[in-house]
Amino acid sequence: MDFLRRLLKTAVSVLFFFPYTLFAQLQVTFPTSRLVIQRNNNNQANVPIVGQCPANATQIQARLTVRQGGTSTGWITLDNAPANGVFQGSLTGITGGWYDLQVKAFAGNTEIASTSMDRIGVGEVFVTAGQSNSWGVNCYTGQANDDRVSIINYWTGQAGQFSENSLPFNVSHADLSSGIANTGMFPGAYLYVWGALGDRLVTQLGVPVMFYGASYSATNSKHWVHTANGEETYSNLSQNMPYRVLGVTILHYLKRTGARAVLWHQGEGDNYYQSYNDYLNNINTVIDKSRTQLGFGNLSWVVSRVSYIPAALGSEYVNHETDPNIIAAQNTLASQINNWQGPATDGMIYPTYRKGDSFHLHFDSDDCPALIDVWSQALPTSYFNNTQPSLPNRTVLLTTGYVFPFTTNPGQNVQVPYFSRVPVRVDNQYQVEMLSETGCMLATLTSGTGNPLTVTLPSWANGRYRFRVNSTSPAIMGELSEPITINGSGSGLPPGLQAHVLSTVRNGNWNDPQVWSCGWLPSSIDTTELKHVITLPTGYQAHTGLLRYNNGAQLIYQNGGMLRIGQN
Structure with a gap:
């Protein structure tokens, strides 16, 4: 009798546990809740959906249901042949809007698992960048009220304080619910005015909006151009700052979602010290670098016209608080293909504005409503009709981070970080490949599951190289890293190099x-x-x-x- 009782108990446990196990195995690894995918100018986007499913699944279906704006899809076959517990597909031609996602797994005609994710956006994606008046200050009037404005809330109190081996992917509403002193936009900026600007844009355009913050205080165009050109250290900054705050955003986030524009506010630090040509050439180089790094589209830059430095900050600024050469260069930049004029803020000065700063250089929280107004006016509907967004041409799940130092020698160990949204199986390994600067495969250096992965630079290395992290299960090829220089005495190529x-x-x-x-x-x-x-x-x-x-x-x-x- 005890034997029969134990057998019955085991059978009941199996009946209840087995279906639960199958349902628990369905997980979406991309996108994530509140993420916004950049739409095209026809108000549509393709939404990649990738994840893990039961190993016996033979079909994956998905649908998007309107939460606010947009058009529901109905059930669509996402993947007709998921491979050993991994599925991947894309919902194409999705209308701009705010959606809830549902996914189902089938074995034959039997539904075996389901999951859901709320708040998936098709809309507009921006990156704010520049110096301190882009970095900003938090103000209650700057937060979003509309549910459809998103940020990655990440705050350390300092610019450039992040690690590429543990990048965040939890997207938040653009508000101050975590505290006015503890809210920022990854990878570096206060929430500032951007949440409220998002409200204005959502009302104007009827689609969700997302912001990343890639600003760095006290920087001039020389800081930006030198680091965009690959200098690891310039002036008082290291780790490729300030450009790397923008570069990390592009490499790890915009490659996945696409973007409308960089919202650029910088120029005060160049007043008096840079000519028209200097500023024009410096920022053009930064723009070109951002577009090359993104690898698709012609990334739009909205360029503010700013140069104001109060005379109290130096004798050179007496009778030179604004710089017509910098403003002229910014106007030229804004007139270039796919760019646009941002706000002109040199007239917004003390005693009406900038009262909280003893030098009256920086905007303060009292200025947020006026700044929201000028930024809203700088982004009319005509901007969205007359510029082209940058749209991904493939699904990107695995990106390789910056490798330091930028100049090193054979035999040295370096750390290769990566950011993965790959739905990996338990037997997965991440492999580090070494490639020429132009992207030709040379060698596989190591494999493992850690992040970052440590590699020893080979003795034959001599020149400029990139790294690429790939996954093995499933086999997903990652995006290339930025290049580093290895100064050696070898041939520069491995022995027994395969044909190319x-x-x-x-x-x-x-x-x-x-x-x-x-x-x-x-x-x-x-x-x-x-x-x-x-x-x-x-x-x-x-x-x-x-x-x-x-x-x-x-x-x-x-x-x-x-x-x-x-x-x-």
Whole structure:
């Protein structure tokens, strides 16, 4: 009798526990609640949905239900063949709005699991950037009331205090519910006026809005351009600050969601010290870097016209509190393709404004309502109609962070951080690959489950390289890191390098590594694609395994120049 009683108890436990286990295995790893995906100018976006499901699932369905604005989808097959507990798909052409997500897993025709996630946005994504009057100060009038305004609430009290091996992904309402002294926008800024500006934009556009904060106080255009150009330390700043606060936002967040614009407020620190051309060239370089780093679209910059420094801060500012050269450069930047004019705040001065600062340089909490007004006026509907957002061209789940130091030697250990939203299986390993600066695969250095991953730089390294973290289960290729320089005495390439397809990237001599897409010369095992006019110099013997010509390409042989094709 005791045996039968135990058997019955076990059977009941299995009946109740087994379905629970299946349902508990359905989890969405991307997106996350309150995240906003950038829409296109037709008010639509593709929403990637990725996660884990029961191993026996044969189909995943999903639907978006309107919470406020937008158009519900009904049930859509997201993944018709989930692979051993992992699903991935995209809901396409989703109208701008605020949604609740539901996901179901099926084994054949039987529903075996379900989950839901509230508040998924299709709308507008912005990054604020610049110096102290972009960094701001928290004010109660600056928080959002509308539920559809989002930030990643992250605050340490100082700019640039974050770790790329533990990046946040909890998106919050843009309010001060965590306390006026404990609220900020990742990776670096106060909430300031941006929540209330979000309210204005939501009312104007009818879609959710999200802000990231990438400002750094007391910086001028030289700080930004030097670090955008890859200097690890400039002036009194290290760890590639200030550009890295913007770079981290682009690499780890905007690559996933897309963006409308960078809202740029900077120029006060350049008053008197930079010419029109200096400021124009410096910020153009920063803009170009941000667009290259994002890798898609033509990231819009809304450029404020600002230069005001009170005369009390230095004799150079007497009769020079504003700088017409800086303002002219900002106007030029704002007039460039896909850019726009931001607010002009040089006229907003003491005694009406900036009363809380003893030098009357910084805006204070009393100024927030006026600043919300000028920013709202700077972003009319015509801005959204006449600029193009930057939209992801693929689903990005795994991004590789900055690797320090930027200049090092073979044999040294470096830490490679990453940010993963991959729905990994229990047997997953993360692998670190080393690539040429142009992205050609060279070697796998290590694998593991930690973050960051420690790698020892190989003895053959000599040049500029990037790293890439990939997952193995499922197999997901990550995004490339920023480059570092390794000063060694080796060849720069590993022994036994596998064959590559090398294409020309500009006109030049065959024996110039910068002519070739991988940054090295073709060998007898490589395939070469000529897309330009290439010269074989006098007496030079080149090698390739296979040669292809594109239209317009030309190979010029100088005296004694020779090309051997094939491995013999």
